[in-house]
Amino acid sequence: MAVLRILVALSVLLEIISATSLGVVSTEGGMVDGQNLFLGFFRYMDVFRGIPFADIPKRFEKPVRHPGWSGTLKTTQYRDKCLQLDALMTSVSGNEDCLYLNIWVPHIGSVASNLPVMVWIHGGAFMFGDAMGIHFLDNYLYSGQEIADRGNVIVVTVGYRVGSLGFLSTGDSTMPGNYGLWDQQAAIAWVHRNIRSFGGDPSNITVFGESAGGAGVSFQALTPHNKGLIRRAISQSGVSLCPWAVNRNPRKYAEEVALKVNCPTDDSMAACLKMTDPKVLTLAGTVPLTSSADDPFVNNLVLSPVIDGDFLPDEPSNLFHNAADIDYMVGANDMDGHFFASFDVPSINFPLLVTSVDEVKALLGALTKEKGTAGLENGFSTYTIDWGSNPSLETVKKTVVAIETDYMFLVPTQATLYLHASNAGTGRTYSYLFSQPNRLAAVTKPWLGADHADDLQYVFGKPFSTPLGYWPKHRDLSGYMIAYWTNFVKTGDPNSGDLRVPATWPTFTSTGHRFLEINSKMDAGYVGQKLRLRYVNFWTSVLPSLPTVYLK
Template identity: 30%
Template sequence: MAYYGISRRYYIMSTLFINQCILVSNSLLVDAPAGKIQGTELYDYNAEHFVAFRGIPYAKPPLGDLRFERPQPLEKLESIFDATQPGAECPTPSLPMFSHYKNGDEDCLILNVFMKRMHRPGTMKKVIVFIHGGGFVVGSSIPYIPGTFVNAHDVIFVTINYRLGILGFLSTEDEVSPGNYGLWDIVLALRWVKDNIGAFGGDPNDVTISGESAGGAAVSYLTLAPQAKFLFKKAYAHSGSATSVFGRSTRARKTALDFAMSVGCLEGEPDASATSTDYSRAVIACLKKLPLAEFTKFQGFTLDESKFVPRIDGHIVPLDPLVLLNDSDYLRSVGFFDKLHLIAVDNNERSIMEAHVKLSEMMLSHQLSLSGADAQSMLGALHDSAKRFYVRMRLQNSSHSESALKTVESWYERRYGADFLIDLSSDLNFILPTFDYIEATTKSDVCKGWLLYFNHYPQILKGHRKGIPHGFELLYWFDFPIELMKIYVSDPNIEIMGEEDLKLKQHFSAIISAFVKTGNPSGPLAENIPATVPVYDLHQRSHINFCPSPTLGSDLEAYKREFWEQLALDYL
C-alpha cells in the first residue's frame, strides 16, 4: 500500500471529521420505541460510507432540580429527531490541558449508534457499547468514530456520554446526594440500548460492553453492579478496573464540602463529620443553583487523592470492589460468572502517570515560585503524600500502613530508583487492577476470561514515548484523529500509519470483533498462534502477547503480582 494512499485516506477522514460532511437520506430513518430518529452517512478511514445516528438523548437533561440526581428516563420523542450531527460533550474542567474539549453542556446525556448499512428485516447484529475514558473527569464519545470497524465487521456500535467530575460523582455520602450519577447514567444508557437497539438491527440480548481507562473501570464496575445484571453478556475492559486507584473515592463528603465552601455554598469551615441531612440538603440546594462555570473551574486530577469519582454507595457499588472481586457468592449472585470477559493492558501504561506526575510537579513549582516557598521540600512532601495515598488505597484495612510503606519504598527504589512514584502509581492504577479483574474469572469453572497484553512498538511514534502509551491502542480500533491523539499522549511527533501498523489495526479489530460475535478472541489469531488461546487460569496464567507476530505468554508481571500478594498477607 503506497504511503500516498495512506496519507490521502487520513486526509479524507480528518477533513470529514472536522467539517462533519454528511449525506442525509430519508431511507436512514429508524422508528424505535424511543421515537423516530433520522440518521446520516459518514466516511470511514478508507473513504467508504457507513451509517451514523448521533446525539440521541437517552435521559432527561440533568438540569436544575435534576442536577445531582439519578438520571430520569426520557419520554418518547414526539417528532423526528435529527441525529445527523454530533451531540454536546459533558462539561469538563476549563483548564489549558483540557482545551480540546469543547461545547460542554449539562444537557449531554446522549448516545450514538453506528452500523455498516441500514439493517434488513429479520437481521439481528451483535452489539457493542463503548464507554470513553478520561479519569471520570474529562472525555466524550464524540471523537470515537468506529467507521472502519463497523464496515469490516458488520456489528452495531454504540458510544455514550455520561456525567463527569463534580456533576457526575459529587456526594455528601447520605441520601441527599449519594453520588455515582455517571455510573447510573451508563446503566440507563444500557437500558435504552436494551429497549431500542432492535429497531437498528441489533440483538438486544447479545450486548458487549467495552471501555478504555475510566471506561474500562466502568465496565468492571458494571460487572459487579446488581442493576446491570441483565443488560449485557460480554465485557471488554482495557487499561482500567473497578480497583484502579484513579476510580475510587474514599473522602467524597469532605471533597464535596470543601468544594461547596470554595463556591460560597457553605459558611464557615466544612464539617465532614456532621451527619444531619439538613446540612447536606442546604449544600446541595445551593449547588443546584450555581451557574455551570463554577463547576468547570475545578482541577480534577491530584497526585494524592481521587476526587469526584465512583465511591462505595451501598447500591450500584455495594462494597469495596476488591472485596467483591474476591467474593465468589457475590459474583455468582450478580451474574459475573455467566458473562464472558476480555481484559487488556498496554506495555507502556506508565506513560500517563509520568505525564501526571511531571505536570503536578510543574504546577506546584509554579505556585511555590510565586509564594517564595521552598520548592524542593514541598515537592518531596507531595511525593511522600502520594506514596502514602497509593499504599493506603491498596491496603485499606491495614493498621500497619507505615510499615507497609517502608516495604514498598524499599522494593520499588531498588528496581526503579528514588523517583519511583511513576511506577508505583502505574502499577496500582493499571497493572494490579488488571489482575484483580481477570483472576476473579477463575473463581468459577463456568466463567471464561482472556487476558491481552498489547506489546507493540509502533513505527508511528517518533518522540520519547515508546511502546503503546496509555490510550494509544485507540488508534488501532477507531478512526481516531491523529491530531487529537497527539494531545492525549503529549507527543506532537506521531506520524500516519504505515503497513505494519495498518495490518495490526486490522488484527486488533478482528480480535475485538471475534469476542463480540462469538465470545472468544482466539479466532483471528489461529494462523499466528499454534493453539487456541486458552482461558486464563491460575496454573498457566496465559495471555495473548499482541504484536505484529502474536504469541502466547504466561505469568505476566509475575514479580509485581507476587510482591503485592505477599504484602497483603503481611499487613492485612
C-alpha cells in the same frame, strides 16, 4: 473492451440503485433519520448521531426516560458533550443536556439484521471526555465506522455526566453520587430496548471502554442493575479495583466543593449544591494538577464513583458473582503509568536528566505509606532486584514507570481477572498486555512502550481511516485488534469469528493465568503466563500482609 466498460458501468449503477439503508427508524421516543454512507461494493453504513437515550438530567438525580418527540428527529449532528472543565481546569464547556448516543450500523450485502452490538464508554478520569473523542476536522477518535465495517457489528458510543455533576457525593442519601454510572446504565438499557429496530441483537450486547471508561465497564458488569442486559465486557486500562476508581471518603471532597461555592457543610449542604449554578459547580470540582514523587498524582483523582448501597451495594471485589455469566476481556498497556509518572517524576522524560534513586524511594514510600518503612523496603527490593550495582539512567526511568503502571493499572487488572475467573459460571475470561511502542517517543524516549490510551487509535481503526499518519505495521496491528475484539463480541471467543487472528488467545483461569501480548510483531508465540508475577505478588500478597502503621 467497450463491453467490459458497459458491464462495469451497469454494476455501479445497480449498486447505486440498490443502496442499502434502514431508512427512518422507529424508537421508543419517536422516529429517527440518520445518514447513509456508501463505503464500497455492497457496503453501506447508516450513522445516527445524537439520539437522546434519556431526558435532560435533573441535577444530582438519576436519569429518567426521554418523554419523546413528534415527527422525525434528524440525527445527523453530534450533540454537546456533558458540562466539564478544560484540561487546565480554568474554564467550563459543554451542556447539561448531554445524554445522547451515536450508532453505526453496517450493511454488508444486505440490510443489517440481528448483528452483535458494541457499546463504548469513554474515559477521562470521570472528569472529562465525550462520546466522540478528540478530533481533527471530521475525524473523530471514537468514530465506530471502521470497527462496524470491518467487524460487521453495530457500534454505539454514549455520553454521560462527568465531574461534579456526574460524581459529587455527600456520602449519604441526600446526594448519593454515581450519576455518571447511572447515565451509562440508562444508555445500555436503552440499547437493549431499542437496538432491534436498528438491526441489532439485544441479547448480544458487549460493553467496552478505556481508562475511567474501562472502570465504568467493570462497574456496569458488577452492578445488579444490569442483570440480563450485558452479555460481554471489555475493560482496557481500567477496572473497578484500580486505586483511583472508588472514592471511599466522598464527603470530604463534597465539603471542599461546597465551601468554594458558598454552601454550608451541614445537613443543608446537598440542597444548596442542587441550587448552585451548574457551571459554577463544575468549575469548583477541580483537582490539583501538581504532584511529586512523595505525593503522586493518583492521590488527586478523587472525583470518582462511590459505594452507594444501590448501584454499588458493596465493595467491587464482593460483587463478581453478578458477572459470573458475562464473558470478560481485560487488559492493560505495558507502560500505562508513564503519563502519570510524568507529573510525579518529570525527569523521566528527559534523556540527559538523572532520575535519582531517592525519587524511586519517595514514590514507593508514598504508594506504600500505610505500611511504613517495611512497605518501602520490601517494595524497593522487589523493583531493584535486577538493577545490578550501577543501573543505567534508562533502567531507573523505566522502574519509575513500572511502579506507577503496576500500582494504577496492571495489578488491579490481574486481581480483576482472577476474581472474574474464580467466580465464573458460563462467563469466559481473557487477559491481554498491549505493548506496541509509543509512536511519538522514538527519538526522545526509545525505551517507552505503550503509554496510557495508545491502544485507542488501533481499536478504532485510525491507521485505516487516516493512512498517511501510519506505517503498514500499524494497519496490521489495528486489523489484529479489530479482529480479536469483534470475534469476541460475536462468539465470546476472540479466536472464533469472521476475522483471522495471528495467535490463538487462551482463556485466563484462576490457576493458569495465561495472557496474550498484543503488538504489530505478534505471532503464535506471543502467549504468556502469570504476567509480572513477582510484582503482582508484592502488591496483592506481600504488602497487605505487613502490619499497618498509618491509616489511609
